[in-house]
Amino acid sequence: MELDERKKIILHAVIRNYLETGEPVGSRTISKYTDLNLSSATIRNEMADLEEMGYILQPHTSAGRIPSDKGYRFYVDMLMAEKEKEVEEMKEVLVQRQDKMETLLKHVARALAQNTQYATMISAPQSRRNKLKFIQLSRVDAQQILAVIVSEGNVIKNNILHVKEDLNDETLLKLNILLNTNLNGLAIDEINLGLITLMKQQAGIHSDIVSEVIDAVAEAIHAEEDLEVYTSGTNNIFRYPELADHKKASELINAFEEKQLLGEILQGDGESTGIQVYIGAESPVQSMKDCSVVTATYELGDGMKGTIGIVGPKRMDYDKVVRTLRRLQTQLDDLYKNENQN
Amino acid sequence: MELDERKKIILHAVIRNYLETGEPVGSRTISKYTDLNLSSATIRNEMADLEEMGYILQPHTSAGRIPSDKGYRFYVDMLMAEKEKEVEEMKEVLVQRQDKMETLLKHVARALAQNTQYATMISAPQSRRNKLKFIQLSRVDAQQILAVIVSEGNVIKNNILHVKEDLNDETLLKLNILLNTNLNGLAIDEINLGLITLMKQQAGIHSDIVSEVIDAVAEAIHAEEDLEVYTSGTNNIFRYPELADHKKASELINAFEEKQLLGEILQGDGESTGIQVYIGAESPVQSMKDCSVVTATYELGDGMKGTIGIVGPKRMDYDKVVRTLRRLQTQLDDLYKNENQN
DNA sequence: TGTTAGCACTCGATGTGGTTGAGTGCTAAC
């Protein structure tokens, strides 16, 4: 059976109504809600069809209908296809200057949570092909060397290295030159064993320091392992009775605490730059099977990518969420540029 | 009226029993539970006294008794007075090497949450009189200078400074020497306006860079503003029906998300190095009025102080919690030392 | 053939009344 125009309208009405009330929707409501001028009995027939086709379902025999995952999917696909007509104002003032990427992301997560009343998460931007920009070794005291590693996108890492024999200024300078000339501008997969061996040879008796620095470099660039995720508005899930049940809430909150779980959603396939909607069981995270998750990948000017996500009930206001995220996608890049100019 | 020995035993029995079961305790239970050999009727008389004195209360007329805040307070004070007899093994292996203070603290929070089954929080160590150890400016590219500031306790801060005119290597070296000779070993309140003016004079046309570095130094040392707090086991609160109620849970989870709220507890008065127990309304945080909070201040060898906290139901196992925290107080310092040796 | 009115039916939600049992306070006796 095909979804004819009238069925689409009815399905749409059922979903919209359910999104608003959170209660199962009956045939009489629909018959008044739409301007189809059909009696509840006719609606009932259509709804029976829709149920058979799997778009809606009944929680129990004598209740109204609620959208199934498939129904939500229909609705969301329809939404995404629609042209973006209006651009709503985001009320928060995000333009105040931030001194760090970290605080910026935290603020975005919080503003988004307040604006949407859902739980939000945002992953720090990462670049697969992050390049080394600058390395500096300096002596902190007799036994300690500080290694500072700057990579593109200004990701900075410090490591304190402990050395046994004292290094004089001259040696340190040589090592600095050695490291910078050899490694500058390279991405992680360009630093191969040959290069490392070569550098160790050149470093002579100080080859162990080179090793340690290389390790630190690897760690600084190879960022996948410790994906930074910032979350906010976790307690918003209590706004939605269908999620506030002890077991579900506990699982969800746990997921928000164990950030690497969120990573599975936020890292996604990496390719798509668009907006993804996971409805119920579509989510890669098991504990979110009763929620919907909307994610948007943002990209900063210099090729760094990150993801913003919103977690809410299946009956979330997809329309608004998608619009807000779309807007944020472009805004984040601007914000970041502003920040780096001051 | 005074608390005679028998009343103490009965009160103790009521509390212990309630801690285990979470249910109101009746007179008959107590009469069997203790080895006082008293009938339930006698216990009832004593319990009526205890209630009048405010140590226990009845949820409703025909229910058993539960401890009041005052009752818990009595119990905890008694516990704290007791000599520490046994030292229980902590099962987690915390000794694995950590590469950062941050991850160490996160792991401690998590291990503690798993061990106790309560929600935990830990604040990063801070020192009021943190001293500067080392400052280094280096050129990243034509327009950008990287300022690295190392203070005692190896708190490291990076700032990227943007400059208009190009700085040659010589000038940079001069600035480095200027900054280090003037600021090395100073605490924040020793850097006064006179010193700053002097340095700016010496820096000549590059005085604006000195200003920026000083700002960064202030930020690096003056850490109170952005107290770092790590939490874990938030979802443990669902284990306790008396906290799992929607409203309370939502408020609690919110408090755990808004870390600065936790700061009010964790920063405490700063003087006491011991273990603090806040029962119900004693807590400085309003939303924790239905919980108990136990905090312990830890001190690292170099004078840095932080606080560990555990949040649970009023009927938490104070005995175990206090013992675990006491143990952790000493362990953290050892762990930190180990970490810095590798 | 599509639409509608009508009706019997289902079933969760809500309310009511009775019972149970743990626990209490009080009193009188030991």
Place this chain on the structure above:
DNA sequence: GTTAGCACTCAACCACATCGAGTGCTAACA
């Protein structure tokens, strides 16, 4: 001072009735 006994209270539980929103089906209608 302690205890046995008794009347009393009250949350919890269960059984039962009621209500009403909503359904599916059928027959009639345009």
